[in-house]
Amino acid sequence: MDITELTVHELQEKLKNKELTSYDITKAYVDRIEEKEKDVQAFVTTLTNEALEQAEKIDKAKEANELEGDFVGIPIGIKDNICTKGVKTTCSSKMLENFVSPYDATVVEKLDNEKMINLGKLNMDEFAMGGSTEYSYFKKTRNPWNLNKVPGGSSGGSAAAVASNMVPWALGSDTGGSIRQPASFCGVVGLKPTYGLVSRYGLVAFASSLDQIGPITKDVTDSAMLLNIIAGHDEKDTTSRKVEKKDYTKALKNDVKGIKIGVPKEFFGEGINEEVKEKLEEAIKVYKELGAEVEEFSLDIAKYSLATYYIIACAEASSNLGRFDGIRYGYRAKEFKDLKDLYRKSRSEGFGPEVKRRIILGTYVLSSGYYDAYYKKAQQVRTLVMNEFDKAFEKYDVILTPTSPTVAFDIGSKSNNPLEMYLADICTVSVNIAGLPGISIPCGIDKANMPIGMQLIGNKFQEETILNVAYTFEQKIKFRENYKPTFRKGEE
Amino acid sequence: MQVSKEELLHIAKLADLEINENEIENYLANLEDILNFANVVNNAPVEGLNITIGANEAKNVFRKDEVKVFKDNDSLLQNAPDESQHMFRIPKVIE
Numbered sequence: 001m002d003i004t005e006l007t008v009h010e011l012q013e014k015l016k017n018k019e020l021t022s023y024d025i026t027k028a029y030v031d032r033i034e035e036k037e038k039d040v041q042a043f044v045t046t047l048t049n050e051a052l053e054q055a056e057k058i059d060k061a062k063e064a065n066e067l068e069g070d071f072v073g074i075p076i077g078i079k080d081n082i083c084t085k086g087v088k089t090t091c092s093s094k095m096l097e098n099f100v101s102p103y104d105a106t107v108v109e110k111l112d113n114e115k116m117i118n119l120g121k122l123n124m125d126e127f128a129m130g131g132s133t134e135y136s137y138f139k140k141t142r143n144p145w146n147l148n149k150v151p152g153g154s155s156g157g158s159a160a161a162v163a164s165n166m167v168p169w170a171l172g173s174d175t176g177g178s179i180r181q182p183a184s185f186c187g188v189v190g191l192k193p194t195y196g197l198v199s200r201y202g203l204v205a206f207a208s209s210l211d212q213i214g215p216i217t218k219d220v221t222d223s224a225m226l227l228n229i230i231a232g233h234d235e236k237d238t239t240s241r242k243v244e245k246k247d248y249t250k251a252l253k254n255d256v257k258g259i260k261i262g263v264p265k266e267f268f269g270e271g272i273n274e275e276v277k278e279k280l281e282e283a284i285k286v287y288k289e290l291g292a293e294v295e296e297f298s299l300d301i302a303k304y305s306l307a308t309y310y311i312i313a314c315a316e317a318s319s320n321l322g323r324f325d326g327i328r329y330g331y332r333a334k335e336f337k338d339l340k341d342l343y344r345k346s347r348s349e350g351f352g353p354e355v356k357r358r359i360i361l362g363t364y365v366l367s368s369g370y371y372d373a374y375y376k377k378a379q380q381v382r383t384l385v386m387n388e389f390d391k392a393f394e395k396y397d398v399i400l401t402p403t404s405p406t407v408a409f410d411i412g413s414k415s416n417n418p419l420e421m422y423l424a425d426i427c428t429v430s431v432n433i434a435g436l437p438g439i440s441i442p443c444g445i446d447k448a449n450m451p452i453g454m455q456l457i458g459n460k461f462q463e464e465t466i467l468n469v470a471y472t473f474e475q476k477i478k479f480r481e482n483y484k485p486t487f488r489k490g491e492e
Numbered sequence: 493m494q495v496s497k498e499e500l501l502h503i504a505k506l507a508d509l510e511i512n513e514n515e516i517e518n519y520l521a522n523l524e525d526i527l528n529f530a531n532v533v534n535n536a537p538v539e540g541l542n543i544t545i546g547a548n549e550a551k552n553v554f555r556k557d558e559v560k561v562f563k564d565n566d567s568l569l570q571n572a573p574d575e576s577q578h579m580f581r582i583p584k585v586i587e
Contacts, residue, residue, distance in 0.1 A: 085567075102567035195547035209546045238553035239546065307530045318507060325508070328580055332573030339583050340508075348510040356509055357522055360500070363507040364523070365530075377533040379543035384536060386544060419525045435547025460548075 003028035004165035008074055008222045011168060015073065022062070022073025025168075026055035026117055029075050033119070033166045039147055039487055041139045042161040044080045045088050046120040051075060054117050071114035071229065077167035079158050080121040081128055082213065083202035084108050087118070091204050092136035093126045095324050095331045095350035105202020106237070107171060107213050107230045114229060119167050123157030126352045127321065128178055128206045130154050131424050134415045135354045142411070143185060144485035145450055149408040152182030158216045159186040163485050169217040169226055173203055175210045176309050177403075177428025180440035183216055184403035184453020187442045187483065189470070190216045191223045194461045195435030196241035198227075199234030207316035208239075210309075210432040218480060220441065220471040224248035227463060243461055251464030252471040257291035259469060262396030264299035267427055273406045279444035279452045280402050286476055287400075292469075299392055299399070301385050305430035308385070310422055311365050311378035312433070317355075318362025324350065357418060382433050389434045393459040398469050401427050403440040403453035427455060437463045441470045442479040449486065495523050
């Protein structure tokens with residue numbers, strides 16, 4: 001048995017009936033990291049020794065009946081923009097290269113309460129700005145299905161680590177698709193919860209009105225389980241909502257009879273790759289066979305959403321990243337004339353080009369003379385997008401689209417063309433603009449053996465619906481049993 | 493959307509960023525590209541629509557104004573790029 005192939009719910013079973021100890025599991029992952037990390041480059045920080053020590057302690061405590069719980073001794077990986085006390089949180093930036101958070105993010109506290117084991121911090125685009133993880137200051141993570149391709153981003157390290165079995169599951173963050181798109185590129189499951197379902201406390205802010213933490217997992221059941229752990233109101237995040245505590249695994253009914261699925265035709269038009277379209281059409285057929293009511297409709301918001309997204313996200317980023325000034329933490333330039341010069345040089349040397357580009361764009365759209373034409377307009381479009389989704393959810397339970405217009409692209413093919421990189425987010429950003437939940441699950445592979453992702457969007461706080469619809473499809477096509485990453489290099 | 497070099501440098505200054513002479517052209521080209529694209533928001537049918545600021549309806553979330561003391565000063569200061577006598581050290585501000 002290859003332990004690292006198992007899902008978390010399978011690991012739980014084996015822990016429960018004492019077939020495996022936490023140490024067995026952790027050791028299997030540590031060995032896997034040893035074997036695969038040199039090819040995949042998913043981690044910024046590995047905590048393999050610490051994890052093994054912790055697993056040993058946990059096993060002893062369990063033996064002595066001092067510890068119990070469903071997730072005790074289960075390892076996890078964490079995106080490197082989520083604060084972990086005593087462990088570096090770099091945001092894959094030179095700016096925070098040596099930053100050690102003095103506190104834990106609320107989601108990390110929740111993992112700790114379950115006595116889960118942190119295997120390490122995962123690579124990302126700098127400050128979560130990007131769709132390929134190529135904008136990391138430290139390294140380029142590679143796609144386990146083809147090492148010459150990107151894993152997607154910005155949670156590329158999280159998705160690649162899950163896909164290559166270096167962690168059983170991981171936390172990512174999603175501002176415009178940063179959980180769903182890498183999940184799609186790496187053939188795993190990525191869930192962006194409703195805005196306000198999961199606390200953002202301790203998530204390094206990029207665009208506060210769009211950011212949300214969520215699970216990246218091997219299957220939908222694991223996704224529901226990890227959501228159970230991290231969801232919930234938090235006093236420390238005033239945008240987190242008081243919603244009834246749910247057990248999301250109970251929603252997985254393997255039944256979509258009578259469920260109404262809307263398919264917006266604008267998300268299948270120009271720019272969507274033919275093979276992606278084909279697989280999505282096959283998926284639609286599967287849903288029809290399973291008894292769902294599928295209907296095409298018009299949701300003409302994709303291009304407005306994308307422009308709106310980049311205006312709002314950059315505006316918020318330019319404000320949020322104002323805090324990095326080289327005084328209390330973060331990078332400080334070695335040479336400067338005075339205090340103002342210290343700020344400027346520290347920021348200019350500490351941030352990478354994409355981050356600077358977005359700060360400049362954000363400052364531009366907020367500056368006098370352009371505020372009305374861009375920022376205010378974008379906020380109005382945000383209302384429009386929300387209204388259009390409201391109308392759609394009067395008719396449909398779920399909206400089905402591709403997660404990304406294409407499969408994973410070659411490393412280096414878009415990194416010098418920011419606009420082209422932005423256009424790749426066209427299917428995912430509207431979900432963040434409207435604050436909705438969205439999940440990406442694999443629905444097949446293309447001719448070159450690269451995974452294709454399907455996105456299911458739900459109404460606010462209707463995670464149960466999209467999880468069930470995703471689960472039912474997963475049970476039918478059994479993607480994980482049929483397809484596996486090959487770690488091949490280039491076209492073979 | 494044409495952005496001038498002066499405008500770019502002004503914006504960079506507002507954002508406390510320095511742009512090298514050899515980066516200017518690249519930034520200008522990128523910014524123009526992106527702004528041209530972003531301009532589609534001006535074609536969206538938004539007349540009469542209110543603005544949306546956040547993704548949910550939460551507003552005016554209050555809590556009791558209670559002091560909570562964070563005692564672990566060392567963990568804060570260990571991140572300081574420069575410190576002295578348990579304080580953040582910065583260059584001289586007053587001439």
